[in-house]
Amino acid sequence: LEKNPTVVFVLGGPGSGKGTQCANIVENFGFTHLSAGDLLRAEIKSGSENGTMIQNMIKEGKIVPSEVTIKLLQKAMQENGNDKFLIDGFPRNEENRAAFEKVTGIEPAFVLYFDCPEEEMERRLLSRNQGREDDNIETIRKRFKVFLESSLPVINYYDAKGKVRKIDAARPVEEVFETVKGIFAPKTE
Numbered sequence: 001l002e003k004n005p006t007v008v009f010v011l012g013g014p015g016s017g018k019g020t021q022c023a024n025i026v027e028n029f030g031f032t033h034l035s036a037g038d039l040l041r042a043e044i045k046s047g048s049e050n051g052t053m054i055q056n057m058i059k060e061g062k063i064v065p066s067e068v069t070i071k072l073l074q075k076a077m078q079e080n081g082n083d084k085f086l087i088d089g090f091p092r093n094e095e096n097r098a099a100f101e102k103v104t105g106i107e108p109a110f111v112l113y114f115d116c117p118e119e120e121m122e123r124r125l126l127s128r129n130q131g132r133e134d135d136n137i138e139t140i141r142k143r144f145k146v147f148l149e150s151s152l153p154v155i156n157y158y159d160a161k162g163k164v165r166k167i168d169a170a171r172p173v174e175e176v177f178e179t180v181k182g183i184f185a186p187k188t189e
């Protein structure tokens with residue numbers, strides 16, 4: 001693995017637009033996008049020994065044990081070779097955060113936080129229609145609860161270190177990306 005890769009954590013509630021904005025960042029700023037959720041879903045599809053456990057946890061909106069997720073993220077970084085990564089949807093709790101730092105020695109350059117009201121996130125998730133097993137109202141409510149209880153504290157932790165770039169994510173995709181661009185390519189004039 002590249003000695004000191006640049007890592008940006010991309011956080012925000014379920015449906016806040018993390019994946020959508022990461023795709024835009026990749027196109028414009030040369031990062032590699034690693035969605036922890038996508039890696040876990042690929043692991044289910046591959047039929048790995050952890051697949052059933054991961055599937056059950058995602059269905060309940062629970063956070064998969066960090067050793068599983070960190071292994072997938074490390075492997076993806078190693079296989080990629082880029083030195084700039086967007087890590088989307090991870091770390092989701094304090095234990096994820098501490099374990100990633102301990103295992104990889106990597107601290108994020110900064111943290112993007114897509115801030116969005118629950119009503120808007122709920123609307124987006126219920127109309128996504130991509131067949132995700134966790135896009136039903138029962139699981140969505142559980143995901144919101146886990147976000148508030150376990151993931152917001154991680155954002156607060158990095159905020160106390162001055163690392164959080166909070167973005168109003170309730171606006172149209174293009175408007176949100178205008179703000180994101182300003183963070184990745186600050187105007188120098």
Ligand code: UP5
Binds near residue numbers: 015069092
């Ligand atoms: N959309 C996006 N932006 C919009 C905008 N500005 N205006 C209007 N519509 C917008 O967007 C969601 C939908 O909204 C899309 O249809 C999009 O077109 C539209 P998306 O960009 O997909 O939002 P995102 O924040 O990525 O939502 P996602 O559902 O992926 O977030 P989650 O955090 O819930 O999902 P994730 O895949 O990260 O995790 C799923 C589960 O995996 C977790 O609940 C957990 O069980 C497990 N998990 C772990 O255990 N550990 C991990 O480290 C990661 C995941």
Ligand code: MG
Binds near residue numbers: 018035037089
């Ligand atoms: Mg996503």
